[in-house]
Amino acid sequence: xxxxxxxxxxxxxxxVALGLSYRPLGDHMARVYSSDKHLxxxxxIYKGIGADPSVEMRWPAYLRGVLxxxxxxxxxxxxxxxxxxxxxxxxxxxxxxxxxxxxxAASFVANTNWQSYYGEQAMGHVVQTGGxxxxxxxxxxxxxxxxxxxxxxxxxxxTGELGNFWADLVRGxxxxxxxxxxxxxxxxxxxxxxQNFAGIHEVGQFLNEQGMGGSQQWNGGAxxxxxxxxxxxxxxxxxFNANSAHPFxxxxxxxxxxxxxxxxxxxxxxxxxFGRMVGSLRQGYAILGTMAAIxxxxxxxxxxxxxxxxxxxFELAGGAMEGKETRFGIGASAIFSxxxxxxxxxxVNSFHSSYTGFGGGITMLGMQLGEIAPGGVGSGLYGMLxxxxxxxxxxxxxxxxxxxxxxxxxxxxxxxxxxCYILVTPALVLGFTAVAMALDTPSHSMTNSGAxxxxxxLYAYTSGANNNGSAFAxxxxxxxxxxxxxxxxxxxxxxxxxVFVLALAGSxxxxxxxxxxxxxxxxxxxxxxxxxxxxxxxxxGLTYFPALALGPLAEGLxx
Numbered sequence: 001x002x003x004x005x006x007x008x009x010x011x012x013x014x015x016v017a018l019g020l021s022y023r024p025l026g027d028h029m030a031r032v033y034s035s036d037k038h039l040x041x042x043x044x045i046y047k048g049i050g051a052d053p054s055v056e057m058r059w060p061a062y063l064r065g066v067l068x069x070x071x072x073x074x075x076x077x078x079x080x081x082x083x084x085x086x087x088x089x090x091x092x093x094x095x096x097x098x099x100x101x102x103x104x105a106a107s108f109v110a111n112t113n114w115q116s117y118y119g120e121q122a123m124g125h126v127v128q129t130g131g132x133x134x135x136x137x138x139x140x141x142x143x144x145x146x147x148x149x150x151x152x153x154x155x156x157x158x159t160g161e162l163g164n165f166w167a168d169l170v171r172g173x174x175x176x177x178x179x180x181x182x183x184x185x186x187x188x189x190x191x192x193x194x195q196n197f198a199g200i201h202e203v204g205q206f207l208n209e210q211g212m213g214g215s216q217q218w219n220g221g222a223x224x225x226x227x228x229x230x231x232x233x234x235x236x237x238x239x240f241n242a243n244s245a246h247p248f249x250x251x252x253x254x255x256x257x258x259x260x261x262x263x264x265x266x267x268x269x270x271x272x273x274f275g276r277m278v279g280s281l282r283q284g285y286a287i288l289g290t291m292a293a294i295x296x297x298x299x300x301x302x303x304x305x306x307x308x309x310x311x312x313x314f315e316l317a318g319g320a321m322e323g324k325e326t327r328f329g330i331g332a333s334a335i336f337s338x339x340x341x342x343x344x345x346x347x348v349n350s351f352h353s354s355y356t357g358f359g360g361g362i363t364m365l366g367m368q369l370g371e372i373a374p375g376g377v378g379s380g381l382y383g384m385l386x387x388x389x390x391x392x393x394x395x396x397x398x399x400x401x402x403x404x405x406x407x408x409x410x411x412x413x414x415x416x417x418x419x420c421y422i423l424v425t426p427a428l429v430l431g432f433t434a435v436a437m438a439l440d441t442p443s444h445s446m447t448n449s450g451a452x453x454x455x456x457x458l459y460a461y462t463s464g465a466n467n468n469g470s471a472f473a474x475x476x477x478x479x480x481x482x483x484x485x486x487x488x489x490x491x492x493x494x495x496x497x498x499v500f501v502l503a504l505a506g507s508x509x510x511x512x513x514x515x516x517x518x519x520x521x522x523x524x525x526x527x528x529x530x531x532x533x534x535x536x537x538x539x540x541g542l543t544y545f546p547a548l549a550l551g552p553l554a555e556g557l558x559x
Contacts, residue, residue: 003307003329003330003331004303004307004331006329006331006332007303007307007329007330007331007332007334007335008303008331010253010257010331010332010335011299011331011335013257014257014260014261014264014335017261018261018264018265018268021265021269022268022269022272022288023272025265025266025269025272026269026270026271026272026273026275026276026284027272027273027276028175028176029144029176029266029269029270029273030272030273030276030277032171032172032175032176033148033163033168033171033273033277034276034277036054038053038167039174039175041174042167042170042171042174045170045174046166046167046170049166051164051166051167052164053164053166053167053170054164055164056161056162056163056164057161057162057163057164057165058160058161058162058506059149059160059162059502059503059505059506060506061165062149062162062163062165062502063498063499063502063503065165065166065169066142066145066146066165066495066498066502067495069138069142069165069169070109070110070139070142070494070495073105073108073109073135073138073139074105074106074109074491075105076131077104077105077108077109077131077132077135078101078102078105080126080127080130080131081095081096081100081101081104081105081123081127081131082095082096082098082101083095084096084123084124084126084127087124087126087127088126089124089125089126089197090124090125090126090127091124091125091199091200091219092124092200093121093122093123093124096117096122096123099480099483099484100116100117100478100483102483102484102487103116103482103483103484103486103487104116104117104132106487106488106490106491107237107469107487107490108131108132108135108136108139108235108237109135109139109491110139110467110490110491110493110494110495111139111140111142111143111233111234111235111344111376111377111379111467111494112236112344112346112463112464112467112468112469112490112493112494113136113230113235113236113237113346113469114237114346114463114464114468114469114471114477114486114490115237115238115241115469115471116477116478116482116483116486117478118241119237119238119239119240119241120218120219120239120240120241121241125197125221125222128221128222128226128239129221129222129225129226132226132237133222133225133226133229135235136226136229136230136233136235136237137173137177137178137181137229137233138169138173139233139235140172140177140229140232140233140234140235140376140377140378141168141169141170141172141173141176141177142169142378143234143376143377143378143379144168144172144176144266144270144377144378145165145168145169145172145378146378146379146382146498146501146502147270147378147379147381147382148163148168148273148277148378149162149163149165149168149501149502149505150381150382150385150501150502150504150505150508151273151274151277151278151381151385152277152505152509153504153505153506153507153508153509154278154385154405154406154407154408154508155277155278155279156509157509157511157512157513158510158511158512159509159510160506160509160510161509162502162505162506162509176266177229177232177233180228180232180262180265181225181228181229181232184228184231184232184258184262185224185225185227185228187228187255187258188224188227188228188255188258188259189224191251191252191254191255191258192247192251192252192255193223193224193227193248193249193250193251193255194220194221194223194224194248195222195223195224195225196220196221196222197220197221197222198219198220198221199219199220200217200218200219201217201218201219201220202216202217218248221239223239223240223248223249226239227239227244227249227250227259228262230345230347231259231260231262231263231345231347232262232263232265232266232377233266233377234263234266234267234343234344234345234375234376234377234379234380235345235346235347235469236340236344236345236346236347236468236469236470237346237347237469238347243347243348243349244256244259244336244347244348244349245325245348245349245350245351247327250349252327253327253328253332256328256332256336256349257332259336259347259349260335260336260339263339263340263343263345263347264295264339264343264374266377267291267343267374267375267376267377267380267381268288268291268292268374270374270377270378270380270381271284271285271287271288271291271374271381272284272288274287274381274385275287278406280406280524282524283406283523283524285524286523286524286525286526286528286529286532287381287384287385287388289526289529290373290384290529290532290533290536291372291373291374291375291380291384292373292374293373293529293533294342294369294372294373294533294536295338295339295342295373295374298338298342298362298365298366298373299334299335299338299339301358301362302334302335302337302338302359302362302363303330303331303334303335305320305355305356305358305359305362306320306330306333306334306355306356306359307320307330307331320354320355320356320359322354323350323351323352323353323354323355323473324350324351324354325349325350328349328350332349333349333350334359336348336349336350337349337350337352337355337359337363338362338363338366340468340470341362341363341364341366341367341371341468341470342366342367342369342371342372342373342374342375343371343374343375343376343380343468344371344375344376344379344380344466344467344468344469345376345468345469345470346463346468346469346470347470348470348471351473352459352470352471352472352473353452353455353456353472353473353474354473356556357451357452357552357553357554357555357556357557357558358552358553358556360455360459360472360552360555361455361548361551361552361553361556363459363470364455364458364459364462364544364548364551364552365540365544365548367462367463367466367468368426368429368462368466368540368543368544368548369536369537369540370383370387370422370425370466370536370540371383371466371467371468372384372387372536373536376467379467382501383421383497384532386418386421386422386501386504387422387532387535387536387539388405388523388532389403389405389410389414389415389418389504390415390418390419390422390535390539391528391531391532391535392404392405392410392521392523393410393415393418394531394535395521395528395531396410396521399519401519401521403521404514404520404521405523406523407513407514407515407516408508408511408513408514409511409514413507414504414507414508417500417501417503417504417507418500418504420500421497421500421501421504422539424492424493424496424497424500425465425466425493425497426543426544428461428465428489428492428493429458429461429462429465429466429489429544429547430543430544430547432461432465432485432486432489433457433458433461433547435485436457436461436481436485437454437457439481441479441481442457442479442481442482443457445475445476445477445479445481445482446474446475447474447475447476448474450555451550451551451552451554451555451558452474452551452555454550454551455472455551455552455555456472456474456475457475458547458551459471459472459475460472460475460477460482460486461485461486461489464486464487464489464490464493465489465490465492465493466493467490467493467494
């Protein structure tokens, strides 16, 4: 079987699996977030944290819950890393330096999981399992909760209440993320991923740089259980430095395909949850169609550019195999790289720095679109709904009508919130990139010069501010400058947009629904899907094209 055909068949199998899961999972999440009943274990949690799940919150109270919970998470994870050397199960690792501890705490709480450290050489069992894995669950649940609050803003009328943050948070963990993670961890263990609390041990005999025999050290860990929520929660932080290219995390092609499935599962299914909760499945299908169209086009382009490498080396290898695992090949690596950068996952099974110039540009553009196709758990849906509001506004300007979406008028206030949302991340990415390139110290961290070196820094801030967390590789990001600035970019890139999303949700929930007329734009039709795709590409293109032209486009044209 040719590598191209194998890649296409894997893409088809993935699409079928997602299609079979779409309806049951989407309906389940709609029931979870619409129910007024609480499980016994949930009641215990509410009692333990002192929360009343029956109290409805307006958007300022909901936002305070999000920010307070996340702030406590950052502080706890920071302190846990700083005292690691005194903890049991630390495997002899010392405490993490302050700048790196801040970066890691900000990263995992912001659902970014950017890592400027070597996982197996820095973090012990307690920090990995009790700190990082826990944040994988709760940061993902926060993202879903914010998305559900926005959906309620569309679904409700004449009230500013958006639900209860604590109830949404707990339900997301207990009823959605945990059950799937238990089953998924068993699948990964069956595929060969490790799950233990073993210490460091030596493996095999290898030739070192002097040509003499030597051994290599590996440590065990609860890898399968952390790997499944890393993908399912679109987190991305690997237990080992090689991330999903490591055989302990991603043993074979079957586990690789399963991990891609986990990455895309909830973001796609949330579109059906949206349709259920607003009372129109067709609206959910329109959002799904937009997400799926962008994902499939990006995947096709990535496979084409990576298989179409020119020259004897490319022809002998069957394509651009540099930086890719032979057990996956180009097809599976291309599908994985697009899935992880079009979502906020950031996991990698190959090194994006080794992709062709255009291939590296595709991974960057996927993040720069706002990671909305299908995006992160929750963040993808609310990001796409923001873009839908912008598209409706543009359509209203074209025909001279007051824009409406799902029966809600899109006025000055709503457009201001939406505009602020789409401006925050580009300002962080381009601003920090410009400063880093202008200073001497950050540029010394670049392994390469020219267009590729610029791409390393542009990718780092794109990944951080968009809460993706993947690395282009080649950039030494474990410096005080990058740990601090990327940490700030991750926090601002996560929580500033949440402020505007919840404020928008509150303003929509207060409105009285507008009756549909003959002049109302039909936002469930394919015409609107096309308009939405065009709006997304134009906004991203106008914002990031100059920077992309200096980096991956220049490199690709010069090849």
